[in-house]
Amino acid sequence: xxxxxxxxxxxxxxxxxxxxxxxxxxxxxxxxxxxxxxxxxxxxxxxxxxxxxxxxxxxxxxxxxxxxxxxxxxxxxxxxxxxxxxxxxxxxxxxx
Numbered sequence: 001x002x003x004x005x006x007x008x009x010x011x012x013x014x015x016x017x018x019x020x021x022x023x024x025x026x027x028x029x030x031x032x033x034x035x036x037x038x039x040x041x042x043x044x045x046x047x048x049x050x051x052x053x054x055x056x057x058x059x060x061x062x063x064x065x066x067x068x069x070x071x072x073x074x075x076x077x078x079x080x081x082x083x084x085x086x087x088x089x090x091x092x093x094x095x096x
Contacts, residue, residue, distance in 0.1 A: 005076065006066055012059045013073070013080040019052045 005013075026045045030037055060070045068076065 005079065009059075009062055009066055009068070009076070010080055010083075012055070012062055013077050014084060016052075016055055016059055017077055017081055019048065019055060023048055023052060 023045075026041070026048060029041060030045065033041075059073075063070055063073070063076075
């Protein structure tokens with residue numbers, strides 16, 4: 001596997017990672033209100049899930065088109081998250 005990810009794949013994985021963090025926040029909010037969920041929170045959560053599913057399909061296709069396996073996604077996500085963390089700590093741009 002190449003050491004440098006193509007920019008498009010890097011951005012897609014970064015977007016996926018951001019979406020997962022957002023979905024986790026929604027899930028925690030829903031658990032916190034335990035049964036008293038405002039309709040707008042549920043609507044936002046459902047919309048986020050639909051967007052996430054669409055993004056995953058695009059990401060899977062892009063990975064396949066660039067010689068990566070979708071099975072490598074966890075590993076690739078860790079690389080992207082680490083690169084973004086290093087750049088933000090150094091005061092650089094978030095994506096290459």
